[in-house]
């Protein structure tokens with residue numbers, strides 16, 4: 020993406036707030052006008068009042084100064100207010116778009132992406148852009164108007180002297196360009212470092228239990244220090260280049276200033292110009308240096324926001340690989356026939372599922388078994404359309420699920436795995452996650468069927484109890500029963516259970532197992548469980564090995580075959 024493309028996209032984002040920017044421009048003109056008027060006051064002050072001794076005007080000038088200050092103050096306030104709010108609104112839109120995009124990108128994207136980097140994009144990259152863009156907008160508008168006004172005034176007063184003074188201005192572009200380029204690169208790199216920093220933070224806080232259990236606090240502290248130091252290294256460079264700009268411009272400006280004084284004093288001495296004219300033009304020229312300095316800073320800010328914007332637009336441009344077709348079918352409640360037709364799928368280069376086919380009739384329970392890494396969870400993920408297969412098709416009621424709108428597809432699916440992820444909030448909200456507009460009686464009924472009501476009723480605040488982040492205030496079995504309740508409330512015709520009880524102790528498992536039995540009633544169920552006792556009664560058992568279906572049949576049939584299922588079964592039987 021070139022700088023120009025980035026500008027154009029940013030301008031696109033500011034279009035809805037155009038009137039704020041226009042207002043700000045108008046007030047910038049007011050501010051610039053007052054600055055120019057100040058300079059215009061000097062000549063009459065010196066020549067008419069001080070030199071000529073006109074006492075009538077003595078009172079007028081201070082009044083004008085105060086009046087101008089008032090006008091300038093109001094102008095400045097309104098200019099800043101409008102442009103800054105416009106900037107914030109643009110940033111707000113960008114941040115919303117980024118989050119929306121992150122939510123809509125596929126599971127495949129999220130598996131590849133470090134979540135810390137993503138969080139950092141939405142928070143830090145946008146934040147950096149926000150600060151840089153806000154400063155650039157405020158100063159950029161005002162200072163460029165002021166600069167243009169002062170330059171015109173100086174040329175109008177004495178074009179020869181102005182030419183001497185401003186001959187150095189084009190030279191300022193050189194350091195600004197060079198430094199700007201470096202600032203942009205550094206911004207990009209330092210934001211990358213912030214991403215790692217955020218990642219380290221998330222990992223350390225998210226995994227605090229493991230950290231504590233292994234006593235690894237020190238290594239995390241060291242890692243964080245290291246990341247922090249690297250971040251500083253890039254920041255230091257950014258500071259260096261930023262701080263170099265003003266002195267570079269100042270030195271160049273001194274050349275212009277020196278030329279003006281030398282030339283001007285000579286002309287006053289030869290009587291070519293009055294003292295008042297000299298003071299006035301020197302003041303006009305000196306006053307231009309401030310906007311010039313600020314504008315080079317603005318150019319730095321712009322480079323900084325472009326550096327940040329590049330990463331932001333990059334994320335916004337990520338193709339959404341799992342999307343609705345434009346003529347996607349709105350599937351109503353499915354009967355629940357699930358079919359895998361010759362599905363081949365890979366996360367990377369190596370296929371993880373090879374030519375997998377099976378059929379589940381409505382209401383049937385199909386079990387997937389096989390050694391760890393065989394591809395069972397991948398089958399579940401494909402049915403939930405976390406990813407799309409490279410070959411073959413996953414079908415529900417005969418529809419290829421890629422032809423169905425994702426919204427209507429997800430309404431037909433309920434998913435319970437061993438992760439038992441709950442959201443920070445009340446128990447009621449977490450159950451209702453399955454069906455946002457469910458009424459109280461439906462929530463309670465779901466909890467009862469999931470055998471969750473007994474522990475919920477014992478909590479002091481019942482369904483209003485807060486469960487803490489990720490449900491940390493509940494036991495594993497309690498969490499899982501809430502997940503089952505959430506799925507029950509959704510009442511989808513197709514159910515996916517991926518090792519739903521694997522993380523539980525025997526007693527909770529028995530409880531959750533009963534809850535699951537309620538959940539499975541009248542639904543097509545794809546159940547994955549390594550404990551074969553839980554799937555013995557499935558209508559069909561599919562045995563996967565290294566991504567291929569190697570055996571299909573009922574428990575009895577598979578035992579009789581003396582194949583992989585038999586050996587898995589014998590292994591567990593011996594353990595027991």
Ligand SMILES: Nc1ncnc2c1ncn2[C@@H]1O[C@H](COP(=O)(O)OP(=O)(O)O)[C@@H](O)[C@H]1O
Pocket residue numbers: 130366367371389390391392393394395396397398
């Ligand atoms: N996100 C992923 N990226 C790359 N490979 C993966 C990913 N998830 C799983 N795999 C690989 O795919 C294979 C099947 O994994 P999975 O379906 O989780 O197995 P199972 O659930 O049967 O234990 C494994 O070899 C695993 O290493």
Ligand SMILES: [Mg+2]
Pocket residue numbers: 395396397
């Ligand atoms: Mg698995």
